[in-house]
Amino acid sequence: MGKIKLPKDFFFGAAMSGPQTEGAYKKDGKLENIWDTWSDLAIEDFYNRVGSYVGNDFYHRYEEDIRLMKSLGLKSFRTSIQWSRLLDQDGKLNQEGAAFYHKVFETAKKYDIEVFINLYHFDMPAYLFRRGGWESREVVEAYAHYAKVAFETFGKEIKYWFTFNEPIVEPEQRYRDGLWYPFIKDIQRSLNTQYNIALAHSLAVGEFRKAQAAGTMRSDGKIGLINCFAPPYTKDNPSEADLEAVRMTDGMHNRWWLDLVAEGHLPEDVLTTLEEKGVVIDKHPGDEAILKEGVVDWLGFNYYQPTRVQAPAKPVDANGLPVFADPYIWPERKMNVYRGWEIYPKGIYDFGLKLKNDYPGLKFYISENGMGVEHEDRFKNEAGEIQDDYRIEFIRDHLTWIAKAIEEGANCVGYHYWGLIDNWSWNNAFKNRYGLIEVGLMDDYNRHLKKSAHWLKTVTENNEII
Numbered sequence: 001m002g003k004i005k006l007p008k009d010f011f012f013g014a015a016m017s018g019p020q021t022e023g024a025y026k027k028d029g030k031l032e033n034i035w036d037t038w039s040d041l042a043i044e045d046f047y048n049r050v051g052s053y054v055g056n057d058f059y060h061r062y063e064e065d066i067r068l069m070k071s072l073g074l075k076s077f078r079t080s081i082q083w084s085r086l087l088d089q090d091g092k093l094n095q096e097g098a099a100f101y102h103k104v105f106e107t108a109k110k111y112d113i114e115v116f117i118n119l120y121h122f123d124m125p126a127y128l129f130r131r132g133g134w135e136s137r138e139v140v141e142a143y144a145h146y147a148k149v150a151f152e153t154f155g156k157e158i159k160y161w162f163t164f165n166e167p168i169v170e171p172e173q174r175y176r177d178g179l180w181y182p183f184i185k186d187i188q189r190s191l192n193t194q195y196n197i198a199l200a201h202s203l204a205v206g207e208f209r210k211a212q213a214a215g216t217m218r219s220d221g222k223i224g225l226i227n228c229f230a231p232p233y234t235k236d237n238p239s240e241a242d243l244e245a246v247r248m249t250d251g252m253h254n255r256w257w258l259d260l261v262a263e264g265h266l267p268e269d270v271l272t273t274l275e276e277k278g279v280v281i282d283k284h285p286g287d288e289a290i291l292k293e294g295v296v297d298w299l300g301f302n303y304y305q306p307t308r309v310q311a312p313a314k315p316v317d318a319n320g321l322p323v324f325a326d327p328y329i330w331p332e333r334k335m336n337v338y339r340g341w342e343i344y345p346k347g348i349y350d351f352g353l354k355l356k357n358d359y360p361g362l363k364f365y366i367s368e369n370g371m372g373v374e375h376e377d378r379f380k381n382e383a384g385e386i387q388d389d390y391r392i393e394f395i396r397d398h399l400t401w402i403a404k405a406i407e408e409g410a411n412c413v414g415y416h417y418w419g420l421i422d423n424w425s426w427n428n429a430f431k432n433r434y435g436l437i438e439v440g441l442m443d444d445y446n447r448h449l450k451k452s453a454h455w456l457k458t459v460t461e462n463n464e465i466i
């Protein structure tokens with residue numbers, strides 16, 4: 001393989017989130033969130049019974065972590081503010097929570113690292129979940145208020161904002177597939193949460209534009225949305241019904257958000273099919289005007305895996321609700337066996353070109369891409385450093401396809417690896433390690449570079465892979 005060049009101004013950084021790194025569970029005025037509720041309720045659901053308590057101790061070690069980023073040549077990192085840390089139950093600022101984030105941002109500035117701030121990463125405050133969570137319009141309004149306070153509080157410090165990380169995940173995992181607390185399996189309820197999140201996103205963008213016009217934020221600030229887009233594929237020689245499964249899967253998972261952030265509406269064809277199949281979306285007068293506000297400045301594309309589907313064997317589930325697709329197992333697929341996700345680097349290229357062709361004005365960056373591996377201890381060399389050649393190969397292959405997409409006109413401007421440092425992966429806790437840097441769970445959370453961290457440094461030096 002020859003040298004791979006990325007554009008000179010293409011940026012490298014890393015991604016993380018508040019609830020997966022901060023820890024400091026219920027400390028300094030932090031309220032309970034839905035992960036704390038689930039941890040308190042059924043700790044046996046979490047790998048090795050590690051709940052949402054400590055994260056990777058970022059709350060205490062942020063300066064060390066930012067210094068490490070700098071040492072790897074990274075220019076930026078994304079984390080999220082925790083709603084449950086920033087506001088109290090009356091929606092008023094929690095001064096201690098705000099002080100923590102101010103300290104993180106000041107430190108990043110000291111090291112000349114740009115912080116990208118995301119407002120929501122699957123972490124509904126528990127008191128709002130008890131009022132209906134994303135099924136409730138009251139919570140949608142509460143989120144818009146939270147966004148407004150965050151813009152007022154940090155708008156002069158932060159340039160790059162995101163309303164949501166992967167807004168599709170809670171509707172699917174909590175309400176459709178029943179995998180996450182509160183374990184609901186109901187596509188009807190799932191689509192209503194998805195609809196309400198689209199409204200919440202749009203209201204927040206509206207608040208952002210207002211704050212910018214009022215001069216309470218940096219005038220060069222940008223707002224975006226991040227989703228785990230999954231390029232859709234089906235079998236060779238598909239039937240009409242297989243193609244229909246692709247259309248609806250793509251429509252609900254990808255185009256729902258892309259049409260919203262590029263054009264300010266939800267995909268008409270998807271809404272029509274849902275209605276025909278009896279899925280009732282709780283629309284209110286005035287919603288269309290709200291959704292129009294949802295157009296963003298740029299997009300974050302998290303890429304882990306493609307989606308492969310075929311026509312469903314049964315058109316309805318046990319509750320009589322419609323099924324739009326069944327999974328299709330591609331015989332040639334290569335798996336990350338630890339996470340159970342397919343590794344298909346070309347998907348990043350296919351989707352990059354889809355963005356270029358279908359949403360030509362939309363600039364994007366790869367906001368997450370990474371590989372979680374179990375028991376990485378077995379890859380330690382004599383000096384105790386994890387030799388994660390598989391991770392190097394993973395990143396290299398994806399960057400190679402990104403470079404090709406850019407060459408062919410895709411408007412991709414940067415790459416954030418997930419995650420800089422091993423972090424808490426929801427109910428998988430610390431089972432699959434994603435970091436370029438190891439966290440010693442039996443070693444007081446100390447940080448140790450893995451081989452991939454040294455390798456990435458060689459890439460960031462000249463924006464090229466040798």
Ligand code: BG6
Nearest residue numbers: 017165166228339372425426432
């Ligand atoms: C993305 C999320 O879905 O993938 C992260 O934004 C998550 O929060 C990452 O940690 C990896 O997935 P997981 O479930 O293995 O942690």
